[in-house]
Amino acid sequence: MRLVAITVLLVLGGCSRNPSVLLDHAGPHAAWTGWLFWVFFVVTAVVWTVVLAMLGLALTRGHSRSRLGLPPEMTPASDRRLGAWVATGVALSVLILTGLVGASYAVDRELIGLDRNTSxxxxxxxxxxxxxxxxxxxxxxxxxxxxxxxxxxxxxxxxxxxxxxxxxxxxxxxxxxxxxxxxxxxxxxxxxxxxxxxxxxxxxxxxxxxxxxxxxxxxxxxxxxxxxxxxxxxxQPAPEPAGEEEKRGMQVFLTGPCAMCHNIRGSGTGYSSYAPDLTHLKSRSSIAAGAAPNTKGHLGGWIIDPHGLKPGVHMPVNLQNAGDFQALLAYLESLR
Amino acid sequence: MSDVERVHDLDVPRDASFAPLELARRLQATWQPPPGLMGWLCSIDHKSIGKRYMVTAFAHLLMAGLLAMVIRVQLAGSDMQLLDPDLYNQVFTMHGTVMMFLFAVPMVEGVMMYLVPLMVGTRIIAFPRLNAFSYWVYLSGGVMIWVAFFLNVGPDAGWFSYPPLAGPEYGAGKRSDIYAQMITFTEVAALAVAIELIVTILKLRAPGMTLMRMPLFVWASLVTSFMIVFSMPSVVIASTLLILDRLIGTHFYNPAEGGDVMLWQHLFWYFAHPEVYIIFLPAVGLASHIVETFSRRPTFGYPAIVLALIGNALLSFGLWVHHMYATGLPRLGNSFFAASSMTIAIPTGIVVFCWLATIASGRLVFRTPMLWIIAFFVLFVIGGLSGVMLASVPIDLQLTDTYFVTAHIHFVLVGGAVAPLIGALYLWFPKMTGRMLDERLGIVQWALFVSGGFVSFGGMVLLGISGMTRRVYTYPPSMQWDTLNLITSLAGWAIGLSFLLLLVNILWSLRAPVRAPANPWTASGLEWLTTSPPPIYNFPLIPHVSSRTPLWDDPSGSEVVTGLRVDQREILVTTTAEAEPDMRDPVPDPSLWPLIAAIVTTIVLMGSIFTPQAIVWGALPFAAVLVAWLYPRKVLAATPAEIDQAKEARS
CATH class of the missing domain: 2.60.40.420 (Cupredoxins -  blue copper proteins)
Structure with a gap:
């Protein structure tokens, strides 16, 4: 029953082709760790199954003694036998843990080796x-x-x-x-x-x-x-604004609140690192640290109401008049 | 209450001089608190206080559990808008903080203070007024944090509250102060309880109960209490430094002024890792009693289990760094803690194997408490094994701060502590209330609990592997975590339903008349010798113990020790190792001072959230209350001549 449940969950988890599944590795660090993860996963899954099987066995034995009306087994001989079972279990645990620690250390060594000679x-x-x-x-x-x-x-x-x-x-x-x-x-x-x-x-x-x-x-x-x-x-610095609208947009950017926090190299802003550098804004695929795709519509919405997208974000609400706003957007859209 | 002691107590009424009924009547008259509300407020009985602890902790469990249900609604699908990030951060912080500090630890303390004096065969816990004080302080801390939460100043930096996020600059407002002061309340309460339990266990055991005849739960309580004594000071320092940073502008955690944010993490985890074992070890003790009772044989490998408990406690202080692998500590250091973290699986394994041996060689009686042992195995063993995975540095660096860890802690604490606690409730409920819980409803509740726990936390395991980080208020659909989250939520609500059924079961059972026998399960411990529920003085005559399972060897409890006074509250003090009778010790009377002291403490601690002056000026009334509380009764010592005279008169 539980095995079925596990399988179902694993299938559900495996079905989702998702760009951030950590076991889909693209580099040696993640590859080594992924291998180690599977070693641990298989070993611990076996241990769990064996422990539950032992519990089932123990419950059956104990219960059958009560069904047959037998007393508990407490002779020195039976205690020795139980002691041997417990000792075996503990010894196996020690062995398994030692093996796992060894595997973990071995992978850790490999990872340390990967950290040398960076270019x-x-x-x-x-x-x-x-x-x-x-x-x-x-x-x-x-x-x-x-x-x-x-x-x-x-x-x-x-x-x-x-x-x-x-x-x-x-x-x-x-x-x-x-x-x-x-x-x-x-x-x-x-x-x-x-x-x-x-x-x-x-x-x-x-x-x-x-x-x-x-x-x-x-x-x-x-x-x-x-x-x-x-x-x-x-x-390269940001491209010079080409059209009239973009030029006006640059003025909006420089004279409005934007330039207090953002920097566009080549536009004449000071250097502020309080907010993301926008020099080549349009070369990026998303805005607001991945919260929205970098399209004109999303960018406009983000400028007008950043808290609608990311409540609590440090960027203030910016309300320009419609003309300024369109010009600003046109300028930002030109930052390739 | 007379304020002049008798000059000597040679001629006083003692327990051996009366027939059972008359003895019970006289003991009742001596031990009962004043009637009415006043008596309730003054009570120092360990059973009343223990029950208050348990009921309060259960209320915290239900409320924090409700928050978990809300969290699972918010996360059931992507881009859910039920909670905004501000409220979500408060909700998950409250869930963790309340569950760890106000449910789990106080719950095991309540169980310990209720059961330990009964199990060791004494009349009351040591330092009973301190015990009452600890409860009132705990209650204030709990009320304070919930009131703050409903006033929108609930803590919002996580139950671990790392500075600088919880510090003065990034944790504006009073939210983190509330968190830090709540910790102070629970520290005070927990340290008090730990001291009482250590003294009770080492000095108040029934004659004949040598250390190696102590019930396993008493051993677990002793070990746990020492762990509290050694780990709590660390969090006392951590939270005090945080309050100082926030309140009077010190810079302990401010790197810009030479402070260090890592200081908090070391101090916090040096406490918070042992805390998990502070919750887990008493539960292991309770589970051992369930196994023993229904296997109808003394627990196999008693010395091994005792040593495993002690080993667990020692090791748990040496692995806090496994919470901090990602912080960039030296790799050699990380490796040491990886090994020590995996080592702790061995003592835990010893306990589990000894239980298996006990069950396999026993004559198994299948009753509801036993089901919770199965729940322990199914859920906790996954928790323990996932802990072995997280102990490995490379694996942990991938999985830490993901839902894999959320799953791990829930498997460990829900499977390893909550399941045995519920099993223990089914076992000891008749002792506490004189009524049995419904066992059929118990089976339904158990099935919901185990399947809900397995699927819900199992879903979290898979979410963690799919890369879902913890403490996110929502996630975009592009992450494709929707299906797993929905399954996790549905199963999570099944756990919620299970607790609802437990509540129904408790309330339903309490409506029935008192009719549970003294020992409904034919269990082996001394607590089953006395009536259900026990009289206020616990035992009419102090039992004498000559084995680990006294009631199986002497079911009527015919071996007793006599000589205690019945006209005054008196307990028998025995020697630490061999439990030989040593002396009789007076017990303080019920008193209102613990409550007053707790109220003053509360005012001082809460005032200090707003001004440091509160500590300075609050010290004065607090000192006055302590003087009043500890003011000695007038005692006229008898001279040797007077005692001789009295002896002559008697003979």
Missing amino acids: RSIEITARQWWWEIRYLDGDPNNQFTTANELHVAVGERVKLSLKSNDVIHSLWLPNIAGKRDIIPGQENSLVIRVDRAGTWNGRCSEFCGYQHAFMGLTLIAQPPDEFQAWLATQR
């Missing part, structure tokens, strides 16, 4: 409730900042330096690697390697306040040449 450093600052991503480079001109969308080259070992200036967050890329907490006042890092090109979901996994549920991070793994092209684009 790129990216600084990620977790904030309530979005991710600031800074691509570090020996040449300061090549450094740039973006938000919520992390690009890496397939096969490259990347070191993510994790920082927080507000509360504790935790970075989790389920298909790539385990979590690492991001703790104010402490420098943590996580090394990742993605072996399959594609888009992978990540998110904050440590409770961090109102919008913990919508603090998503998109990871895009690209072949090296595509990744280099992306880097080249991102290093």
Whole structure:
């Protein structure tokens, strides 16, 4: 009966082709861990089944003695026999646990080996409730900042330096690697390697306040040449506004509340990192840390009423007049 | 109450001098509290206080359970709007906080303070006024947090309340202060109860009950009480530092000023991991009694179980870091804690195997309490094994903070603690109330509980593997967690229904007249020697014990010890290891001072949420109350000459 239930649940769980199932791995960290998980899962499932079978056996034996009107078995000989059973059970437990600890240590060693020789450093600052991503480079001109969308080259070992200036967050890329907490006042890092090109979901996994549920991070793994092209684009300042509407939009952005928190390189804003950098906003697939797709409609709705989408978010309600608003949208839409 | 003691007590009425009926009448007159409301407020009887603890904790369970039902509505489908994130955060924080601090720990304390004095064969718990005080303090803490919740200042940073989210900057308002002060209330209550239980168990056992003849639940209570004494100070420090940060601007948890947010995590988990065992070990003790009673033989491997309990307690202090693998601690340190975390499965395994041996060699009588042992095996063993998985560092780094962990803690605590507690309720309900619970309704309730628990928490396991993080107020449909969440919710409501049936069963049974015999299950322990419910003085004559299962070897309880006074409250103190009679000790009278002291404590602690001055000025009335509470009665000591004179007169 219970086995049927387990099977049904496993099938239901397995049916959902879902981009964040942690056992669908795209990198060596997650692959090793996934293997270890299945070892533990199978061993513990067998242990559970055996323990329940023993309980069934014990209940049957005990019950049959009461049905036959026999007294409990308490002779020295029977106690010795029971003692041997208990000792066997304990010895087996010790053996199994030792094996599992060994397997766990072995995988841990492999994971430590994977952390060496990284070829790129990216600084990620977790904030309530979005991710600031800074691509570090020996040449300061090549450094740039973006938000919520992390690009890496397939096969490259990347070191993510994790920082927080507000509360504790935790970075989790389920298909790539385990979590690492991001703790104010402490420098943590996580090394990742993605072996399959594609888009992978990540998110904050440590409770961090109102919008913990919508603090998503998109990871895009690209072949090296595509990744280099992306880097080249991102290093550029924002394109000059082309039409009249976009120019007016830029003025709205610069003279209105937006520029207090957001930065657009090349537009003449100061440098504020309080809110996501919007230099190449349209190159990203989603807005509001993955809470909505990056379409004109969603962007407009988000600007007018951010709290409708993410209650409690730090972005204030912004009500421009309709003309300004359309111009602002047109400008933001041009930030490719 | 006379305020002058007799100069000597050679000529006083003692228990051996009276026929049973007359003895009962006189003991009743000596021990009963004043009548009416005043007597209720003054009561220091461990059975009354224990029942109040249990009823209050049960009320907390029902209310926090209701919050769980609401959470399961919110999560039943994607993008649900029943709760906004602000309310959701309060609801899940209240569910966890109330279940851990105000249901689970106080519930086991209530059971311990009710059963332990009966099981060790004494008249009352040690320090009974302190016991009454602990209950009033616990009650205030519980009322405070629920009132705050209904006023929209319920805690909202999780039951673990990590700073800086719970700190002054990011936890604005009074919500986290309410949380921290509620912890203070429960700390005070729990430490008091732990001290009383340790002294009761070590000094008030019936003559002949050596340490190795103590019932297993008494052993579990002793071990648990020591765990409370050693773990609570850690959370006392943690919550005090948090209050200081929030109230007077210290920077213990502020990295910008040289503080460290990790300090909280170490202090909190150094307490909160043992806390799980503080809840679990008494439940193991209760389950051992159920197994023994219905197997009709003394528990197999008694010394092994005792050592396993102690081993569990010691190990549980050495694995708190497994809650913190992801924080970036040194990997070698993590590995050490991985090994110690897996090791704790061994003592737990020993207990389980000994139960199996007891059942297999016993003459099994299948009654409702036994069903809850099956529930323990089905649910708790999954919890324990999922704990072994989480002990592995790489696996934990993937699964921590997902629904896998939510499933793990529910399997462990619902299967390992709640199931034995319900089984124990079926077993000891007749002792507490003189009425039996309905066993057929019990079977229905059990079936709902086990199947609901298995499917609901099983669903959470799969959700965790599918990557669903904890403490999210909703999720988008693109995550495809809808089906599993709906199944989890439906099964979760089945658990809710099971508790509703239990409540109906309790209320229904209480309507029936008192007719349970003293020992309805033919169990082995001393508590079954006295009537159901027990008289206020527990035992007319203090029993003498010469085995681990006294009632199976001497069902009428004919071995007794006499010599206690019947005109004054007196208990027999015995030696720690061998339980040889040592001395007679007076017991304090019922008193209103514990209640008054608790009210003053409540005012001081609640005032301190708003101003530090409350501690300064509150200390004065508190000191006055303590003086009044402890004010000695006038005693005129008899001189040796007077005693000789009295002896001569007697002879």
